Amino acid sequence: MTETAAQAHAIAHIDTHARELSAWTSTIFDFGETAWREYRSAEWYVKTLRDNGFSVEEGSAGMPTAFAAHWSNNGGGPSLGLYAEYDAVPGNCQAAATVQKPRDGLSVHAGGHTDPHSGLGTAGLGALLAIKSAMERHGIPGTLRFTGEPAEKVRGSKPIHAAKGYYDGLDAILSFHPFYMLPMCNTVRLETHCGAAYSMIYRFICDEPERWGRSDGAPIPQAHSAVRAPGANDALMMMYMSSKALRDSMLPHQGGWSISEAILTAGQATADNLPAGLAEIQYMMRMPTIEMAEQVTAVLDRNAEAAARMAGCRFERHWVCKSRPGLANTALAKTVWQSIQTIGHPRWPEEARAIAREIQKNCGLEPMDNPFLAECEQLMDPDEAEAILRRDLPPSQTHSTSDDYTDMSWQAPLARFYIARPTLAGPAGFRYPAWVMNALGGIPQTIDPMVTTAAKVLAHAGLRILQDADARKAARAEFDERTGGGIGGARWIAPLCDYDPPIHFRWPEYVETARGRDWWIPSSQR
Incomplete structure (x- = not known):
């Protein structure tokens, strides 16, 4: 032309x-x-x-x-x-x-x-x-x-x-x-074209640690010398390991797909003997189809529930994205x-x-x-x-x-x-x-x-x-x-987004402190 x-x-x-x-x-x-x-x-x-x-x-x-x-x-x-x-x-x-x-x-x-x-x-x-x-x-x-x-x-x-x-x-x-x-x-x-992508954050919250190792009716226990009860970190690690162990069984060994995870941090470092009250892990899955992504989500949900119960926690799932395969x-x-x-x-x-x-x-x-x-x-x-x-x-x-x-x-x-x-x-x-x-x-x-x-x-x-x-x-x-007829047609896939923008998590960023502008992740160079 x-x-x-x-x-x-x-x-x-x-x-x-x-x-x-x-x-x-x-x-x-x-x-x-x-x-x-x-x-x-x-x-x-x-x-x-x-x-x-x-x-x-x-x-x-x-x-x-x-x-x-x-x-x-x-x-x-x-x-x-x-x-x-x-x-x-x-x-x-x-x-x-x-x-x-x-x-x-x-x-x-x-x-x-x-x-x-x-x-x-x-x-x-x-x-x-x-x-x-x-x-x-x-x-x-x-x-x-x-x-x-x-x-x-x-x-x-x-x-x-x-x-x-x-x-x-x-x-x-x-x-x-x-x-x-x-x-x-x-x-x-x-x-x-590119396929579907689902990503979510599982948040484990330990509202009240298990009372393992404590005697009923006792005065203040020797908490600093007792074995620490499991908490949110333990739930996160069980989620991480169980999901990794099951990864090969989540989907058929056919077609390209991947599941990646990242552990988010919330600045809770402590030298005390208290179990962590909050821990978060993010998953990103890339799948050819929405059906595959939904199947993996169901497995991850079950893993999160089991990990939370074992560690005396509760869990929340927060969506980062649900995107459709390309047209x-x-x-x-x-x-x-x-x-x-x-x-x-x-x-x-x-x-x-x-x-x-x-x-x-x-x-x-x-x-x-x-x-x-x-x-x-x-x-x-x-x-x-x-x-x-x-x-x-x-x-x-x-x-x-x-x-x-x-x-x-x-x-x-x-x-x-x-x-x-x-x-x-x-x-x-x-x-x-x-x-x-x-x-x-x-x-x-x-x-x-x-x-x-x-x-x-x-x-x-x-x-x-x-x-x-x-x-x-x-x-x-x-x-x-x-x-099949444009937006709303018989073969049209509607937006999957049914969540608010996930802007409130601890995403890595630059920060302003009394020391000046810095990156939030510690550096071995300083």
Whole structure:
């Protein structure tokens, strides 16, 4: 399809503002804020959007670090949804440097961007502003919505936004993610989308410890020399061990699925002999289907009840997320693929290659003429990517891995695509340490090509959707067919979110104390 003047304007806009995009990406990278605690990142986005003429709802859907921005041109017209993610991951604090070191003033235990969402969000923002500029210049009617999506790493905000109606009424949603697994690199997903994800926190509470070892009617017992009664920590450990022991039996040995756990802490350190009164463990499961997730939830519930009874506790289950498996829309995917073919893959200049070679040298390798993975600088045909992805899946498995963009796909036609992030090649059998990928996601010379390329694809495809009624009609027809009649249709899956945003737990964060700004997890370096 011939490129329109509006699309050409948007691409030029991104090139003109490339330095700003680079600075914005570095800003969010340096914040490194983790799930549900992205205060400075959200504040930055809200201010930037308002400065550029958007109306913004802060704290959307009851999530303090979420937002929903809106702008309309000439009234009426089609509507397009884009979004930003900006959460980082605890324990991955890495400077934008060619050696392993945390960002200044922090420990390696602090938050850091791994995917990186710092570039994901600014690519979306760059595209948004380019589309807006093109709409104004060329008089294109329509509405742009841009949501701030915190806590993606725990599948946090999108199921909640979906349940609260923030994606309703959109003609299309474009979902970009940095490449993170082959063959999904410089391509778009077709049929096999991400699956369901459930996550919950089991909280064990010891209101009154068992009176083991105490004599009836005795005065104050010798508590400090008696064996301590079991409490919340004991219940948590029994939950942890029993669930791990049963993991292989929870689901069939077929299809990709995973169950991960994390023990939350609440600062209850004590040298006394009293049993812990509170302990929490979080589970995250990634399943192809909702039915599999429900089956595992039932097992975990039974384990929690048994552990609590043995330790003289009670338990509570609090949802972190319940997200649906993805709904494909090949018509919209092919529209985006046309834009990817027009824009092309990222291109890394010699300056970026020199930086990559320095990292290779610091990892004990012989620097390569072309240090980047070959697939980063190639386009992958979506049909070929689909075939490769399905090689490792049983024929009956329709979804693979998980991501919460899937909740958007049930509220409006959605296309999911991937643009290469800088990834290094290496000798057979060699595996780079995690800090390398994290650093490459923060060094401007290496991450900027991904950001600008993704922004151009988003802008190019977004304007195609706004200007091409036939493309919108095809995407909507497929959405209605797959859902059996659109939202509320016979095959439509309603939002699973029946819980409040889980913002009140002890999620890792930065804290201000008399000692200054610090990370809440103790560091061995201090």
